[in-house]
Structures are given as structure tokens and as C-alpha cells.
Amino acid sequence: MGEERSLTRRTFMAGTAALGAMAALAGAMPQTLAYADDAKKMAASSSDATEVKHAWCQMCGPAKTACSTLCHIKDGRWVHVEGNPEAGNNYGRGSKTLCAKGNSAMQVLYDPARITYPMKRVGEKGEGKFERTTWDEAYKAIADKLKEQKEKYGPESYGVLSPQAYQVLWTLGRRFLNVHGSPNYMHSAICALQRAASKKICLGSADCDPGQLDKTKLYVIWGANPENSAINQGKPNARLDAIENGTKVIDIRPMLDGLGAHADIWVPIRPGTDGALALAVLNHIITNDLYDHDFTANWCNGFDKLAEHVKPFTAEWASEHTGLPKEQIEEVAHLMGTTKPMGILYGNGIGDQQNDGNWTCIAICLIEAITGNLDIAGGGGAKKTVPKPMFETKKFDILTDRLPKSAEDEEKGYFAGMSKLVAPETPRWYQNPKTWESGPNSAYFKALMSILTEDPYPLRAVLGQASNPFGATRQPKKIAEALKKLDFYFVHDTHWNTSCDYADYVLPAATHYECSQQFGTKNTPAGTFIAINQKIAEPLGESRSDWDFYMGLAQAMGYGDDFWNGDMDACLSEQLDGSGFTLEDLRAANQGIFVARTDGAKAEEPTYQNYEKLFAALPNGKVQCYNEWIGGKPNNTETGELGYLPEYVGPPESLAGTPELAEEYPLIISDVHAYRLCNHSYYVGVPYLRELQPYPWVKINPDTAKKYGIADGDWMKVESPHGWVKLRAEYKEGISPEVLMTRRGWWQDCQELGLPAYGCFDGGSDSTVLYDSTIENFDPFHSAMSKQTLVKISKIEEGK
């Protein structure tokens, strides 16, 4: 028994300082849990007179199959939801857990703000004047337009916005693009794909994130945010288990967040300067001879060149850029160089939201590599092998071979469609079936800008399905200009997102709770789970599912032969063929179907340090300290060549990089990108979630706020060289006095709570207006855009 301290009434009611004194927790010991692991017992838990149906939770985005849920329906109305203990969510079978969003899912289905009918624009773009139309009329108008444009400008004149990972789009949407003949899948450039590409060109198939966290001694979290982006998908729980098991954690993020509060060392880095820190860590490890000599001699390409290259990047140098004390940089570098096994979880914050995200990720990968931590137990990767699934479903065929190969593709040795990409996200030469995600990608923002610049040609028609371009990328002002000039914009969404006012047609989308078309599987050592969404309610009004939308569009285009003649059930049955299950089996399973493992296979330790295999695709079969995969090749805008060695660029506006600008704009701002109470810019209208974040917030250190006469809860004007927003101050000690952190996307109001929507342009509350959007500044390899800038702040007096 440890030391006992008091928690008084005052603490409980006001949350004051008493418990803070107890926060220094002593020895972390293994915990005995009171939960029964017996899944059957857990499954039987639910209340009486209700019907239970299965659904994949939609709260991290439509068409996701991360968390399986049981939906309790009473008198025809969905009233409660819980995690499905059959599925193996979060920490495994028996887990009934969900996050706050998952617990609010019913409120999305019954949201009074849903779109119910097809609408056609009758006013000017942006004016918001629409009238009701029919699906038939809308489909005809869309098909006529797409056919006409295909004839006149070529099929590549059509592009589709890619929201966050979206199963409908990467299956039916890709197939539609391929059959139509366009490569222009407009990928956000804010994605794990960015990080994956950087890792691939540096480490091949090796990984930095530990595959066996229970054996990790030092776990470095770098710009990763799983307590916001994926609470119920295992990582937060596994990290807390590891901490109890003695793993030391370094958390490198501008804000002390929920999991960061449990770290041993918090490194409050200035947003956007992680590349400088990574280079300084490499410098320290190499200069102090802390690297693994065997590994660097045998498995590194150009280690000597890297060693020479990082010489100028000392801790002193990085301190100026990162705002971190030199001693802390050295401490962190020393720990990383001397603690083994060490694994690094690096995230979106640094990989795909910084202008130099590619080199930043590569520099981090190189830290993991040269310290000899790749593919060792508890180090990077080296996951235990998961036995084969008990059954398999068929991969969706996106008909890649239908994408036309142009003469230029042929001549330059590109894969089909590459030369027609309007704005290649990664360089054309890099995109091929071995490296791309589900097909060719144009970058979202750059592709929309083609409408204005007509360089190399303007997109003529764009589809937005479950994506708000005013929240999903940078500078709404420029997006609005592009949408105004765009020939034809059509939207399919559950909600009237800000961009709908600029659309020609807006079509009502059903949620995935109103159709039975999304299935998914989970394979674990215990067995394999499969389930489909059961229909919980009839589609609202005339809304149609994301899947049916594409089926109808394909029919209207005359592509029916390639789209099961509009029969989604046939499409699903084809994927289930050979699995041993029919669509009817799945639709009848109220908790999904779990097939326990009978083959006796177990999770096994992998073959460690399997470098020959992991590095097989890399030049010379080695880790690219000196990068010969990309070095000397054209960048993604074909305006220059990519380098060979990690470069630090930094944000377009920064304290150290642009000191003159910093005199007028003395503070740094960034945003959290993913947050645990919304899905990107969606779900701010959900009452249970909005209640917990009623107003557009900005975290500010109290010392800074007081300097400007800003009290906790005051509204502030926050102005960058690119735009300004109104945000409500929330005091926080866990943020540097020179940094502000906010969250983007406030376009939904909440009728139930009487809370308004906030605009996305200047004077609104969307941080995307603050950032630089100069295409020349974007990452030259994978198009990442900066999410950091400088601002000046002032208090907004009430009523203004």
C-alpha cells in the first residue's frame, strides 16, 4: 500500500489542486482486473426488452470497420450502443469498450440537421439558394455533364475528393474512376499514406513502432495522437500496460495531452520543428558514438555521408529552432542512443502536416535504424506473427487495367494514367502498383487549384462525398474561388457542409446505420470475426447509401455492366464468395460471427533482424541513410530534383526562420488535426459531444494570456499573415507560453444545445484560414502542407 492522501469535497466539486499533489505516482505494478474475460457472459449483459443489431461504428468516419458495436433498439428507435465483446475490439475479445464518439453514435442517425432530399442550385454559387429535385433528374444532369466533359476535355477532367480513409471511395469510387478513365483521385496529402511512403523509401518493410510493446524499454511518441485519433483501437491501453510494466515514455508534442500526462519526459517542441530535433538527435548519437557499428556497416547505404551531413546540426542549433533547452535535446538523444530496445511511434502531426514531413520522417526512421533497434524484440516492428484467418473474403476488384495508358505514359515508362494526373501527390515516377495505396493520387489542394491556374489543365467536374473541402485542406478562401470557377461540383453527404452552397447538386446520404452494405473482418490469434452493418432504420427521407449512390451514378453513365447493373447485393456476394458465408448469413447475425481457431496455430515470435527480406526493395538492399531511391529524381511538381540527405526546412513562418515577421506575429499556432470529440470537421453538431466542447477553443498558457489581458474563457482575435479567426481562450499550463493550439472545423450548429455554427472564412473560427498555402512550399516528395504559422492575438470585447 502506498501513501494515502486526501480528496475533499472541494476537490470533487471544483477540481482544484488537491489531487495534483498526488499525481506523482510511485511504482507502477501489474494490475489485476476484475473483468470476467468470458465473452459469452459479457455478451449476455445487455438489458431486456430490446432488440440488438450489429453495426460497425461510423464515428471515426463513414465506412470504417475499426470498432464493432451492438446497437440496442427499443420500440423501433436506436437508444443505446456498446462495444461488441465478440469482435476483438480494443484490447481483444471480451472488450465492450467504446470512446466518447462511439457512445454518441445514435445522435448522428437522428440528427435533425440531416439532408433529406436531392437539391439543385438555383442561385449563384455560394449564395445558398436551392430547390428540391429528384434523384432521377439529378443523376441525369450529372451523367449528361460528365459524358459531355469526357468527350470534350477527356475523362481526366473529372476528379473525386478523398475524405479521410474511406472504404466506399477506395473500392467503388476507384472502380468508377478507372472505368470512366480518370486517375484523379484527390487524396488529402494529410494521411498515414505520407508517413508510410517516407518510411518505405528509407526502411523498406521495416518499422519504427514497436510490434511487441511489452518488451520495449523506451517508447518515444513523436507527434502521434492516439488518445484522440484512435482511442478504442488498442494503442492507448497498450501504452498504459507498458508503462505499468516499466517502459519509459518520451512524449514529443507541443501540448501535454491525455496520454502525454502519463509520460516520463514531455518534450514541448515548437510545432513544425521536429525535423530539426531529429537531425540533432542523429548528430548526438553519431558524434558520441552511440550508434550500432555492425548495423551501420552492414545494412546502411551511405552512413558516412549521413554522418558528415548531420555535423552542423548540433543541439545548440536545434535549440534555436525547436525552442527546447539544449540539455533536454541532449538528454532525449542520449536516452534514444543508449536504451535498447527502443521504438518510436511517429504520427500525422509531423509526417504529413509539415512542409518537410518527408525528411522529418526519414530522419526519425534513421534514428531507429542506426541505433540497431530495427526488427528486434521490443524495438521497431518485429510483431508476433498472427496466424492465418479462419476464412477469407475476396479483395474488391477496382479494375485497375481499365485506366487508359497514354502515349506519354508509355514513353516515360509510367504506369497507366500517371501522365494525366492533374497534380501528382507523390512524383509520377514513384506512383506504381507497388507503392501506391489503391491507385494513382493527385493531391487534394493542388488539384483544386488547377481549376484556377488551368495548369496543366483545369478539372471540370468534382464529386465530394463525405468531405468538406473547406475543412479538409488549407485556405478556404482559395477553395471558394476554385469552386466558384469549377464547371460542375456535386455533393453526396449526410449534412449540408459548408461547400454545399457552391454545389450544382447536393444529394442526401444515408448513414451506414440505414443500410446493410458495410462488412468487415478482424483476425486475431483467437479466431476470425466477420460482420455486416444491419439496417437499424430506413434511410431518412430520400437519402441513399454511399454505395447505392455510386451504383446509381454508374447506371446513369451507362457503366452498369461493370457495376453489377446497380445491384449492391451482387457486389457484396461476389466478395463473400469462398468465405463460407452468404450475405444472408451475415445479415442474420446480430452480434456478427466469430469463428474460433481450430487449427491450433498461435501467435509466434518472428524471425528477428530479418534484414535481407525487409530491405529487399531498397537500393543496394540497405537502409537509405543516403537516399538513392529518391535522390536526384524529379519532385512532385517537376520543378526540381529531390535531395539525398535529410533536410530541415521548418514552417513557412516561424520564430527562428522568419524573425522579422515574428516581431509583428510573436506567437506560434497549430491545431490537433484529430480530436476525440469529432471526426475531422464533422460531428460538432452531436449534442453529447458538443456539450464537452461548446465553443471553438484555443489552448493558451496563462502567463501569455494574462500579458494580453485575456481571461480564461475570453474570446480572442487570432491573426496570422494569411487570415484571422475568433477563438475562445482555454488556459493550460501544458503548453509553451509561445505556442497556441486549436482545432479546426466548426461548421455544424447544435440545435439541441442552442449552440451556433462558426464560419470557415476570415472572422470565423476555422484555423485552416491561418496557414500558408503556397504550393511551392509543400513537401516536394509527398505534398504535405504546413499546419503551423505565426500569429498575433488580442482580446475581443463582448458584443464585437
Add this chain to the structure above:
Amino acid sequence: MGKQYGFYADTSRCIKCWACEVACKQWNGIKAGTIARRKVHEIDSGKFPTPTRTFISMSCMHCAEPACEKVCPAGAISKREEDGIVVVDKNKCIGCHYCFFACPFGVPEYTDAGMDKCDACLGNGVKIDEGEMPHCVATCPTKALHFGPMDELREMQSQKTAKKVVSDSTRPSFLAS
């Protein structure tokens, strides 16, 4: 008297995700913007660059000697024999707020129907006698919140650095670490 049940909040595992708060609301039919039977509290101390943040999920403490029960003039509050859960009969509640002033933790809240507070999900059908968990506990993604007989919770807590919830008179059935 059967075993006394209660809650145990492990602050070393709480990340303030709010899942427990929302699960409580949806399972107990509580509208947003009204009351909250459960709240995640945050206690901050220290200053940048070495601040600490501690999160703790709290609700009614189902005291062994509930002050609310003692003062209720309508006999609306009772402590269950079998599990020690303190429950309120809204049909008897007259909304006088005596219980609020008596409770050392300020737990009772009021709606048009009467006093409202945590009943360990008994009211929505959770069978704690069969080992089922209140929904706040079942939904916790990080295993930071526990429920069960106090002796079992004490055993779990003894593995950690204990923090005691003090109230001399009411003996709350709540542990923290």
C-alpha cells in the same frame, strides 16, 4: 447486509477521453446539456515546462453511511441490503435539496422528476449481482475505472499508490489511486 459495492478510479490509466461520461448519459437516457451523473475531473498543478495533469472519473460514492439517506425527509433515498448501492425513489422525492447539502461530495442533482444520481446502472438493467459492469466501467477504453465489491477493489488498489477519499462520517465506497 451483502457485500458493499463501489467504484475504483485509477488515475494512472485515465486519459480524460470522456467515454464514461457519455456512456452514462446514453444508457441512462440523460439529455445533453442537463445533468451529469458522472464527470471526469482534471486536477492540474505545476507550471510549464513541468506541469502535471491528473484525471479522475467520479460519481456517487454509494457511502456505507450515506448522509443523503439520513436527511431525506421523504424517505426517498435508500441503501440496498444486497449490494450497498444507494438509490433514489423519484416517486417519493419532493425535490427539497436537503440531500445535496448533506452530501460531502455535492453529488445529488435535480431534474423535473426529482433527485438524480448514479445507481450503478441498476435502473437501466445491468445485473451487478451477475458480475455485469455499470456502463461507464464497461466502456472505459483504458481500464481506468473499476466496479465491484469493495474488498476486491481494495486488493486492486493495493497494487498502486493509493489516494484516499476522505469523509469521516459517510465512509464512501470509492477508491482512487
